[in-house]
Amino acid sequence: IMIPFSMKNCFQFLCNHKVPAAGFKTTPKGGLILQSVSNDVYQNLAVEDWIHDYISLEGKPVLFFWRNSPSVVIGRHQNPWQECNLNLMREEGIKLARRKSGGGTVYHDLGNINMTFFTTKNKYDRMENLQLIVRALNAVQPQLDVQATKRFDLLLDGQFKISGTASKIGRTNTYHHCTLLCSTDRTALSSLLKSPYQGIESRATASIPSTVKNLLEKDPTLTCEVLMSAIAAEYAAHHHIKNHVHLINPADETVFPGVNSKVQELRSWEWIYGRTPKFSVNTTFNVLHEQTHLEIKVFLDIKDGRIEICNIKAPDHWLPLELCDQLNSSLIGSKFCPIETAMLTNILLRTYPGDYKLHSKWNILCEKMRGIM
Numbered sequence: 375i376m377i378p379f380s381m382k383n384c385f386q387f388l389c390n391h392k393v394p395a396a397g398f399k400t401t402p403k404g405g406l407i408l409q410s411v412s413n414d415v416y417q418n419l420a421v422e423d424w425i426h427d428y429i430s431l432e433g434k435p436v437l438f439f440w441r442n443s444p445s446v447v448i449g450r451h452q453n454p455w456q457e458c459n460l461n462l463m464r465e466e467g468i469k470l471a472r473r474k475s476g477g478g479t480v481y482h483d484l485g486n487i488n489m490t491f492f493t494t495k496n497k498y499d500r501m502e503n504l505q506l507i508v509r510a511l512n513a514v515q516p517q518l519d520v521q522a523t524k525r526f527d528l529l530l531d532g533q534f535k536i537s538g539t540a541s542k543i544g545r546t547n548t549y550h551h552c553t554l555l556c557s558t559d560r561t562a563l564s565s566l567l568k569s570p571y572q573g574i575e576s577r578a579t580a581s582i583p584s585t586v587k588n589l590l591e592k593d594p595t596l597t598c599e600v601l602m603s604a605i606a607a608e609y610a611a612h613h614h615i616k617n618h619v620h621l622i623n624p625a626d627e628t629v630f631p632g633v634n635s636k637v638q639e640l641r642s643w644e645w646i647y648g649r650t651p652k653f654s655v656n657t658t659f660n661v662l663h664e665q666t667h668l669e670i671k672v673f674l675d676i677k678d679g680r681i682e683i684c685n686i687k688a689p690d691h692w693l694p695l696e697l698c699d700q701l702n703s704s705l706i707g708s709k710f711c712p713i714e715t716a717m718l719t720n721i722l723l724r725t726y727p728g729d730y731k732l733h734s735k736w737n738i739l740c741e742k743m744r745g746i747m
């Protein structure tokens with residue numbers, strides 16, 4: 375990894391050392407423990423990515439602690455419509471993030487600790503990291519029954535998931551990141567991770583749901599702060615480094631040059647929705663017309679988050695084929711997104727000013743379409 379000259383200084387900052395004349399060579403080996411001062415999921419994922427891209431981890435593993443305000447974090451190759459309730463998230467102002475690592479969907483809030491274990495490829499060992507967490511948990515509460523599974527979850531009492539794992543393996547650097555449920559809102563977790571959307575077909579990675587539990591429910595002294603200190607102490611002991619947690623601000627461009635462009639990428643529609651593997655939606659809408667139920671069939675192909683094929687089929691006596699097709703054509707190429715659909719509908723309505731009966735039918739269809747987005 376090439377570290378540009380300006381980044382040498384920030385590397386030294388990360389070690390909390392004054393920039394010495396001798397430069398880079400004086401940075402101590404052994405490892406580093408960092409903790410983010412931000413609770414913004416995009417900033418935290420961006421700085422994680424930045425460390426992965428720019429820090430030389432040879433002989434210097436890094437542990438990074440971070441927590442987020444309420445967010446749903448999907449894996450790199452997942453379909454958000456299949457994994458979560460996007461309508462509920464919009465209503466509640468819950469962020470959606472797509473991470474760079476693979477795997478399933480998790481819910482984060484301030485009661486959930488995220489940990490990223492950075493190493494070079496040859497030191498990458500997820501089980502070792504999980505065992506370190508288990509030792510730390512047992513150091514604060516020897517009675518806890520926590521075990522790592524073959525799929526790198528941590529289970530409490532042999533049945534409740536308290537941690538999920540994902541990882542990214544780069545050319546030389548790697549990271550293993552995992553969650554730890556301390557006092558997360560479990561009601562929010564389960565309602566947000568339930569998809570209401572039907573008829574989706576895709577080859578995206580599917581999550582593996584589990585029954586979860588918070589450590590604080592087991593023992594009220596196990597707060598996030600207690601857990602993070604215990605894990606930091608265990609990490610320091612394991613790597614023979616000073617038990618000091620360096621606070622970092624992931625928005626600080628002077629420390630992490632270029633980090634804000636990573637934040638922008640992670641926040642973008644193109645990354646979050648546009649990276650969804652190609653999928654199709656095959657569903658029906660029911661509308662009431664003159665006291666009878668009509669069935670409207672919908673078939674969509676969505677590629678890069680945009681509608682590629684749109685086939686809405688309504689009974690001809692309700693909406694003449696030609697007018698139905700106008701709606702179909704106007705949706706092709708547009709984002710599979712309720713705001714964009716609302717905009718397009720308004721444009722379409724203007725093509726038949728004054729035809730309120732038609733407006734009402736198009737509006738009904740668009741409202742239903744928005745409901746599946």
Ligand SMILES: Nc1ncnc2c1ncn2[C@@H]1O[C@H](COP(=O)(O)OC(=O)CCCC[C@@H]2CCSS2)[C@@H](O)[C@H]1O
Nearest residue numbers: 478479480481537538539540551552553581582583584
């Ligand atoms: N925060 C959290 N911690 C543990 N388990 C969770 C959490 N949220 C949801 N779940 C449960 O895990 C499954 C999904 O399990 P699944 O195995 O499919 O996915 C994962 O575990 C992915 C973990 C990603 C960790 C990253 C670390 C930093 S950024 S996110 C979900 O349906 C819930 O039942």
